[in-house]
Amino acid sequence: xxxxxxxxxxxxxxxxxxxxxxxxxLAGYTLVWLVSLALVYxxxxxxxxxxxxxxxxxxGINIIAGIAMxxxxxxxxxxxxxxxxxxxxxxxxxxxxxxLVGGFAYSALSQTGILPxxxxxxxxxxxxxxTYLVAMVKGVKKYQ
Amino acid sequence: MKNRLKVLxxxxxxxxxxxxxxxxxxxxxxxxxxxxxxxxxLPLAFKASRLFGLTIEEIFQDD
Numbered sequence: 001x002x003x004x005x006x007x008x009x010x011x012x013x014x015x016x017x018x019x020x021x022x023x024x025x026l027a028g029y030t031l032v033w034l035v036s037l038a039l040v041y042x043x044x045x046x047x048x049x050x051x052x053x054x055x056x057x058x059x060g061i062n063i064i065a066g067i068a069m070x071x072x073x074x075x076x077x078x079x080x081x082x083x084x085x086x087x088x089x090x091x092x093x094x095x096x097x098x099x100l101v102g103g104f105a106y107s108a109l110s111q112t113g114i115l116p117x118x119x120x121x122x123x124x125x126x127x128x129x130x131t132y133l134v135a136m137v138k139g140v141k142k143y144q
Numbered sequence: 145m146k147n148r149l150k151v152l153x154x155x156x157x158x159x160x161x162x163x164x165x166x167x168x169x170x171x172x173x174x175x176x177x178x179x180x181x182x183x184x185x186l187p188l189a190f191k192a193s194r195l196f197g198l199t200i201e202e203i204f205q206d207d
Contacts, residue, residue, distance in 0.1 A: 015168055081169035083182050143176040 015081070022076040029069040036062040083143060091135035099128040147204045150178045152196050167191050 013021065039047075040058045048054040077088060103124045110119030153163050160178070164171040167188065176182035184192070184204075193200045 014165070015170070081173050082185050082188060083173040083176055084170060086182075140172070143172065143181050 015079075018079050019076075022072070022079050026069065026072040026076050029065065029072045033062065033065040033069045036065045087136065087139035087143065090139050091132050094135040095128050095132035098131045099124060102127055145183045145204055145206055146180060147177060149174070149192065149203065152198075152203065153178075166195055 036058065040055060040062055043058060044050055044055045077085060080088065106115075106119055106124060109115045149163070153160070158166075160171045160174045164174045167174070168191075169188065173182065177184055189200050189204060192203055196203060
């Protein structure tokens with residue numbers, strides 16, 4: 001996974017190669033972030049016997065991986081052309097708005113005991129991700 | 145905004161992909177500009193202007 005490791009500038013590459021490299025890099029860091037997050041939960045329970053110190057350290061590693069993932073995403077966005085950036089911006093704006101409004105509404109329903117189940121942050125993450133995906137598809141179709 | 149990209153491209157026998165590569169944008173972006181669905185930024189318009197050896201006004205016209 002050369003793109004994941006190589007953080008050097010890739011001006012000499014073609015646009016397609018540069019985008020592929022940036023996508024691979026983002027996928028790599030996303031995988032590391034997800035695995036490190038899963039390891040926090042799994043390890044806390046099964047590997048280091050609930051040690052607060054180790055769990056805190058693992059959360060620190062998870063945050064570092066998350067920052068690397070965000071930087072990779074920033075680099076990916078910077079490498080896109082202006083229409084692609086516009087489609088991304090519109091999709092992210094919608095996902096953020098829907099996530100914010102939906103998240104607070106979901107939280108309110110949960111806090112007031114109206115929801116018959118416990119509200120989880122993962123539900124919100126899935127909701128935001130699905131909104132982003134639908135907005136991306138609509139955005140791409142809009143400019144075809 | 146109307147433009148003559150499709151005509152200029154055809155005169156040179158370039159595909160959308162050829163023009164996209166020369167302007168360092170995606171083929172979808174060229175397609176959207178040609179169809180008038182997306183207006184290019186000033187830097188991209190200047191790039192097209194330099195590529196075709198024409199002024200921006202000779203390529204892009206306000207509706």
